[in-house]
Amino acid sequence: MASAMPLPAATLTITExxxxxxxxxxxxxxxxxxGLIDAVGRSASGRRRYAAADLDWIDFALRLRDTGMSIADMQRFAELRRGGDSTTAERLAMLREHRAAxxxxxxxxxxxxxxxDDKIDHYEGLLEDS
Amino acid sequence: MASAMPLPAATLTITExxxxxxxxxxxxxxxxxxGLIDAVGRSASGRRRYAAADLDWIDFALRLRDTGMSIADMQRFAELRRGGDSTTAERLAMLREHRAAxxxxxxxxxxxxxxxDDKIDHYEGLLEDS
DNA sequence: GTTTGCGGTGGAGTGCACTCCAACTTCTAG
DNA sequence: CTAGAAGTTGGAGTGCACTCCACCGCAAAC
Incomplete structure (x- = not known):
């Protein structure tokens, strides 16, 4: 069944x-x-088809989000990614700064x-005396 | 100048x-x-005069906030505080749960x-090879 | 073939935690 | 006494990160 199709076989729908x-x-x-996720591939009828690379980037972007990076900064990082190899140093600098924060x-x-913990100890002491 | 005043000498203005x-x-x-901070004492002309106890509570409330407690939960905790000794167990439970989170x-x-860190290592590798 | 439902778009609405504003009073320095 | 700074209130406005909506097209199941 494997053949030369435009999309690399295993893609996911938005719900998946x-x-x-x-x-x-x-x-x-x-x-x-x-602009935080690069334009995702579409099916013939215009439906999003997420590829493995999209999922990897989303996972990483979520780590950035969960560690407190703002949408604006994530947009900036995504924009650098689209800028290709010449932006590596700047992306590294962003990551280092974010890591330090x-x-x-x-x-x-x-x-x-x-x-x-101290406050909890204090409350526990209060309860024991009652 | 020390005399029997209603407020205990050392109070701070809102700006302080x-x-x-x-x-x-x-x-x-x-x-x-x-309702997150108990009603603060007022001067004769109605200006807020923060006492040491107010500051202690604000400091603690800020720790709750900085560790991700919502305003709504802080209101709940403040309300329990106003409820007095009978609410100690419930306050302790809230703190324990918040601590676990x-x-x-x-x-x-x-x-x-x-x-x-792994991503940063990856980017550093890319830069060395260039 | 039609119903059910997933997906598309643009745009409006929401909840949270502030932040600002207008109008007014009071305190302080000169 | 007066100017200006600091304080008061109620209420409106803001920014962020979603979240919901209406309406439309396409797909899959029966």
Whole structure:
């Protein structure tokens, strides 16, 4: 059955991608419209057909999002990606900066976690005395 | 000059609290209006006078906020506080749950951080070969 | 072939957490 | 006493990241 087709056999519909990523179909379309996901391949009738490369990029973009990168910055990164090899250094710089911010964020969260633990200890003490 | 005044000597104006906490004056008023900060003492002419206890609570509320607690949940916690000792167990339960969520969040961020590191390594490899 | 339903588009609407504004009062410095 | 800075309130406006809607075309199942 394998033959020379325009699309590389295994592509997913928007609903399948939504299920795999946890994003809604609307959000997938919104991301694409925003230039955050490169234009996805279409079937003859104009329906989105997500390829493996699309899924890899979406997964990575979600890591950026989940670590607090704004849509605007993700757009910037996606734009650099479309710019090809000449933008590698700039993309690396963005990632390094984002990584550093993430490290600081984790450190702050851990400090706040310790303060929370103290407060929890305090409340536990109150309950024992009652 | 020390005398028997209704307010315990050392109180701060809204601008001073804004400077100390990094919140804007508008945000401090918004939090109070939302019931997130208990009604703050007022001067004879109706101006807010923040006492030490107010500052302590604001500091703690900011830790809740910075660790991702919603305004709605912070309102709930503040309401329990106003409910007095009988709400201690419920407040403790909220804090424990929030702490558990924070632990999960930190774990996820660390995993994403490792993925970011891998991506950064990849980009560094690309740059060396050029 | 028609019903059911998935997918497309453009654009409007939502929820959250602020942020700004207008109109007014009060405090402080000169 | 007066100018200007700082404070008050209620309510409107903002930015972000979605989320929903109406209406249309195409597809798949019966």
């Amino acid at each position: 991608v939504a299920e795999r990523t946890g994003l809604s179909r609307d959000t997938l379309r919104y991301y694409e419209k925003a 993430l490290t600081r964020r984790i450190r702050d969260l851990e400090a706040n976690g310790r303060a929370l | 609290v804004a400077e100390r906490t990094g919140l804007s004056r508008d945000t401090l008023r918004y939090y109070e209006k939302a 924070l632990t999960r969040r930190i774990r996820d961020l660390e995993a994403n951080g490792r993925a970011l």
